[in-house]
Amino acid sequence: MRGRREMRNSYVPPPVGQAIPETESADTTPAPFLPAPVPVAGTAPVERIAPTSESVDRSVASPSLPSSPGGFSPGAVAASTFSPFSPTESTSSFRPNSRPAQLGSDLTGDGQSIRSGRSLASAGSQGHRHPELSATGLNSSTIETVSARFENGQLTSSSVTGEIALAYNPPDFSTPFGTDTIRLDNFASLEKIAPNPAFITPIPSKDGEYSVNLANIAKTSIAFKYQAAGGPQNAPILVSLASKIEPSQTSIIVSYSLSPSFRLATGRESVTISNVVLALSLEGARATSCLSKPVGTFSRDKNLIFWPLGDITLAAGGAPTKLLARFVTEGEAKGGAVEARWEVAGEGLGSGVGVSVKGENGGVVDASDPFADEETSGAWKEVGGPRKLASGQYVAK
Secondary structure, eight states, rough: OOOHHHHHHHHHOOTTTOOOOOTSSSSSOOOOOOOOOOOOOOOOOOOOSSOOOOOOOOOOOOOOOOOOOOOOOOOOOOOOOOSSSSSSGOOOOHHHHHOOOOOOOHHSSSSSOTTTTHHHHHHHHSSSOOOOOOOOOEEEEEEEEEEEEEEETTEEEEEEEEEEEEEOOOSSSSSSEEEEEEEEETTGGGGEEETTTTTTEOTTTTTEEEEEEEEGOOSSEEEOOOOEEEOGGGOOOOEEEEEEEEESSEEEEEEEEEEEEOOTTTOOOOEEEEEEEEEEEEEOEEEEEEEEOOOOOEEETTEEEEEEEEEEEEEOOOOEEEEEEEEEEOOOOEEEEEEEEOOOOOOOOOTTOOEEEOOOGGGOTTTOOOTTTTSTSEEEEEEOOOOEEEEEEEEEE
């Protein structure tokens, strides 16, 4: 019996073409279960908002940079793509005088592009989650994404895309929700606008005014996607590089400071920027090692070093902060490029696009003003809520 068991564990396959004999020694143990592969973050198609009333409260990947980044190829900046709610033009209210955003090589001036999954923006997440809005009445949340390119310490191109989410928490659930009339503040600065047709209806002959079905926004839901005019006032961090290139090594100094053109909130002389990461990549030669000050994380496979700086405070007129990296190379390099990731929250930031709601029966009219009517004094009230500005493809060379 012992020898029989040993023979069962020493099976020799028959010659090709010969059937396997049906004996009790045949192994009938099922193969182990292998789980289905999990899709890699960033490979899913761009999410389109269907015309339903579902909440847009969706999970996103962690914004923290992994210890071994997914790669960095800053040959160009790919601006955040403006994605309307539906692939059909009928659900996207584009202004007649809108012009296309600078995307891909149009933004950078070269024919190369950052490959999918090879930049800081794609290594983390391009999406940002709107918070749950719990205050009574109509609430809003605005998130804008800034893509920019700097050369020799000067901003050469930029773009801004944004989302506005709405939520309505009624003071009394016993009464019908009804509708509200809202308008987009600073509407003239928009180049493209796409309202969510699930609960937003444009008001004819009134640019920037919409009717919102309050019953469909019991949870925080994206109401508008838009593209606004870019400019230096939306880019908080000014990044520049200085290089010394030798046949077998390259030294690069990265300097960053508050951009003098950035629009600070009223009465503020500084701004605190969160989750800041700077990644410096070497171009034209392979780096075998890297020394840095302060100490960063070097990836030989990706030919880059990155510094997770966390939260930093930049003051107007402050001296630039410097980061030094010295690469030992296998040949003579051509230079380097830096990609930055960051986010900043607070009022008064970004393009200034926001939401106002019209009061009941045209708003409260000031009786002391003889020229006041329902379209002027007290007719519109700003809808409060959080506001965030975040980086898209933010590159300096």
